[in-house]
Structures are given as structure tokens and as C-alpha cells.
Amino acid sequence: MARTRVGCIAVTGLEGMDNPSPGVAVARSLRDAAVGGQIVGLTYNALNTGVFAEDLFDAVWIVPAPSEPAEALYGRLREIAATTPIDVLVPTLDTEIAVYARLRRRLEALGIRTLVPSEEGVKKRNKIALPLLCRQAGVDYPETFVVTASKHLDHYLGEGSFPWVLKGSVADAHVAHSGEEAHAFFARLADTWGLPVLLQRFVEGDECDVAGLASPDSELVGAVAMRKMAITPKGKAASGVTIQDDELIGLVERIVRHLRWVGPLEVEFIKERGTGRHYLFEINARFPAWIYLATGAGQNLPAAAVRLAMGEQVAKYEPYRPGVLFARNMREHLCSIAHFGQLAAIGETHFHVNA
């Protein structure tokens, strides 16, 4: 199928700090592939540092957060599309995928294409539903309790020995080595993300993640497995290396088919030391923040996602190169206060004149 010209691609998730959102890495991959005429950023906060990445984004708009009614987001996108027609929108935050899944057809009517899973698929992989999904798909999952009040915490802690992992209902995780730590982390997670908090058996081993992309008929177009090397105190990868692990890729393929998944995803595993068993512990309905590693290893999954969204046939990727490493570094940006003021005051800023 002939390639369609992609005029403008919008990317969300522009937080670029210590726990970066994937938007900056996705835009970088798209720039490398020269897949779109313009790349614009959509942000919820004028202080997300990715909004200053003038080398990646031609313009940035503020849009309503996913916690606001979907109608508000739709209205804002319609307003933006009236002046800057958007061909493809790549959402990169977990919290917004369900909203975009709901708006998919209405956005298509505005000429904005997305490659997202069904709302049902998004729900089936959320943290609370994950044990059931793993059981059905025949994938190992660490023993997990859903804790709805701190007074129940000690009861569950008695079910096993320390350490335990406490996870927020949306994000964040802490390893607790004592009851005191468990209670302190429970309070922090409940304050930040609300209840419930998940209490999960700690599995000792290597953390391995897979970034994948599924076509509209739920076939895996590409997938890259990475083993985390340097891990920040918050458990995020500061560096990692691509690994060849057919078993991991096979598990992801099984999950994609079981969920009838469409679009990007990240599946996180721990390979247990001693047994070598892969425990699945999270599925994110988006590209990971380290997606540029996949591009560097030979699979530019964001570029392929844009092609699929445009309705093109995309052949399955050739195997990627193992042994490619990513190291989280930082880039500095300088701009006039006028750019920031414009974004904060009128909700948009344009770095390049023709944007």
C-alpha cells in the first residue's frame, strides 16, 4: 500500500522530569523517521518540561486533563483541529487511553486518527483486574491482595514474610521491609492515588519489560524486550539493555491475542532468580518512556503506529539487535519567558513560524 502523507501528528505526555512520560521519546522516534510534516505536543500542564523541547515540537497546546469530562477534551481538540488539522494523535499516558478509546470515532470524524485499544481491553489490563487476566491467559502473576483500608493491612502482611511491594492504584510502588514501612507507604499511596492500594508478594529477580505494537487485527507488528540495568529509587529504569528472549515475546503475543489488543503497550515482567519463571506484574496501555531504545535497536514502533493509524498495512518488523543500551540523560532547553507566558496565558505556543 502506498504511503499516505501525514501532515501533522499530535503527541501527548510531555512530562520530561525524573519520572518522564513517553511523549518526548515518541516524538523523537517520529522525528528520526521523518514520518510527519509537523509534530505538535498536547500537554495538561504548562510546566511539563517537554513543552520546552523546541527541537521536537513545532507547537504545544494545553488540553483538559483526562480526569475532566471527555466532552471537554473533545471540544478542545475540535478547536485546535480547526486551525491546525491533526492527522494522527498518539496518546502516551495510561490515564487517557480509555478516554481516547471512547472518543475514537468522533475524533475520526474530525480527521484525527488514533490507534487505541477498546475501552473493554483497557479495563481488563488494569492493576485490579490483572490477576484474573493472567489466570485466563495462563501467565504467572505474583500473589496480590487488594487493600481498601489501612486497618486491614496487618492481616494481609501476616499472609507472608517481608519484603512486600505496595502499589498505588494508578502508579508508584514501594518495597516495604517492615510493618512500619508498609503503613507509611500505604498512607502515601492512598493520599496520592486514592484507594485501593495493592499489596504484592516481592519476587526477586531481573526486571524485564517488553514494548510492543499491535495492528488493528491484534497481530504483534513489533516487540522489543529490555532488561533494566540501573534502577532509580522509585523503581524506574535509568538504563537498560535489549535482550533476546523469545519466551517473553511469546507471552506478550499471547496477551495481545487474548485481549484483542490494538495499539502500543508495555508489559512488565520479573524473571525470578533461581526458577527463571516470568511473572507479569503490569501492563501499560501505551508506549514506555524508554521507547527510543526500540528505535535504536531497529524497531521504530511509534512510526509504525502512525502508519497503522493512517490505515496502511505495516509488515512485521525484523528481529531487533540485542545488546543495545539506553542511558537516561538530559537535554537542556532555553527559551524566552514569552513562550512560557503565551502557553500559560492563552494555552498555546508556536516554536516555528509555519506551525
Place this chain on the structure above:
Amino acid sequence: MAVTGLNVGDNPQPGLSVGRCLRASGPGGPALLGITYDLQWTGVHHREVFETVHMVPPPWLDEETFVERLLGSCREAGVRVILPCLDADVAVLARHQAEVHRAGVRTFGPRRERLEALWGLWCPVQWELGAVTIPRSAVAYAAYEIPEIAAAFAYPLLLRSAVGEIATVSAAGDARVVGGRFLQWWGGPLVLRECVEGEDYQVGALAHEGTLLAAVGVRVLTRGSNGSTWAVVTVADADLVACTRVILGHVRWTGPVLLEFVKETWSRRVWLMGASPRFPIWVGAARAAGQNLPAMAVEATLKGRVNRARQSTAYEAGLVWAMTSRDEISDVAVLAELGNTGRLARGEPLAVEGRRG
């Protein structure tokens, strides 16, 4: 020249930014040696800044071995100036200044007693220095000490780790767990400090024996979850510069320094909330605003005197500086080379293959 502080994970150290300022200081720029303490420090892959990278044991494990290996690396690479970018490095080099000078290597940093004077600003009682109020502080070295020390303060309470991570805690249990983690990860001291509500400002400055040579003030726009600074805007604020002058004069400071201030919301009173004996992470903003602090420090070091004509606290206000995390693509062979030999020579960046649009 050698530069330390190459870790750029979730709490970026200033080494890369300092290296970029030196690169921008003149045609060609100086040859730069990056010093890393860990194979996993991500800045070692940043080939555009450092010609070579050497790995030496960190100063907090064994001070004598650190100095010996650091000076060995300087000899091997022909280094004449070291710019230490971590608080711990500055302290060790201040203690071993004579030995470092004997090895023919120069630094532009404080003597030991001046560093102790800077730390001495923090007391168990609130006090005032000119127009600056310095809040009550206490220090813990072990997790079991935290509850007793914290009992003397009201919540919320500010905890500051040895590497500058910040957390606000709201209860004794929280203080013990979060503070305990900081001590476990980074060692002591853990600073406990009163919280002050207000606007967040910082000043990056350079001084010589208490005389302010250069200073740039910024308003902090955004901080990471660990308290690290990710975006600032330069501000014209004569009060902040005046406060900086008073503080550095009081401790008779020599070298770079980062001072953190809060302007209290209701009273507009200026509080000193942090003082680090090094360049700020946003030193690139200072350079763009007209004050290349690392280049000025190198000039002062090499000439052995300070060029008074260059003395200036004028800079461009309204310049926004922000950092974004970017993944550097490298090869596992790079780590093998650094791990096996302790040395990494500059090479061409790895080609990114298999791009497809």
C-alpha cells in the same frame, strides 16, 4: 580539565552542564575528562561532552584511595584543573588541598574551615544574617535518631538527604521511614529542617575569599518528586543578590556555590533553605544569561588570581531553562570497556539503525 558529577538519572548531577559550559567557553574548548564513580552513571554515555571518562572509587567509601586514584587519572590525562560537582567531592578536595596542589592540579574551591563555616550556618535555633532568616535545623546520622530529633519540630517537616533529595513528611512514622530510606541510600547526614511556605528561588554564585564575583538569581518553576530542579527562569532580584553577598562574606567563601531561598508568602521574609558548595544544575541558564560560572572559575584557577574587571552580577532576566530526560543510545560493549579498564575513550556515537518511516 576534569569534571565530576556524571550521574543523570532521576536527580541529575551538574557535571554534564558544567562540561557544556566549558565547551562553550571558547573556540575548540578544553579537553575534558569526565570522572565517574559508578559504571551505571548515565552521563558516561554522553560523548559530545567528554573526550574520555575514567572511573575512580567514590570518596565516601575511602577518601585516601579516592584522592590517590583521582590524582593518578589527572596525571595520566594531563589534567591541570578539577571542577568538583558534588558536595562530597568538594569536602574531600578541601581536606586534601595541599596534596592536590603538590600533584600540580588546581581547584577553585574553599579551604576546609570555610566549608565548615558554610555548614555552620545551620543551627538548632532560628537566626538572622542581615536580611536573611536561617531556619532551625538538625542533623541525623541513623534512622533510630529521627523520631527524637523530629519531636522538637512541628509538621510538616523538610528532610534533605546527603545528595540534596528533598521530602516533606507529615508524621513521625513517615519521617522515620522516608528519612531512614535516605540514610540507607545516600548515607548521612540527613538534615531535618522547618518548612517555610513561599516562592522558591535559587542563586548560583562564584566568590573569592568572601567577595562576590558573579551571581545569577532564578525562580524555580518546577521540581521533580525528589526535590531536584528541572526548570527555572532567571530573575532580576537585587535583594537575592544582596543576601548572597552577605552570606558569602560571612563565611568568607571561595569557589562556586548554590544558595536556595524561599520568600515567605505572607511576610515576604527571605529564608535560606539550602547551601551547596558547587555549581547549580542550571548553570547552563547562567551561561546563557551572560555569566559562564565554570569558565570564570577555571580562569581564576589557572591565573591564580581573580580578574576584578570581570566581576559582575549583571545578567539577562526572563530566560527560561528546562531539562528533559533523553535516552542516549549506546552499546553494552561501552560498559564492558569501562568496567574492565576503568577508562572510556571518546568514540563516534552508535549509529541508529533500522529506522523506518
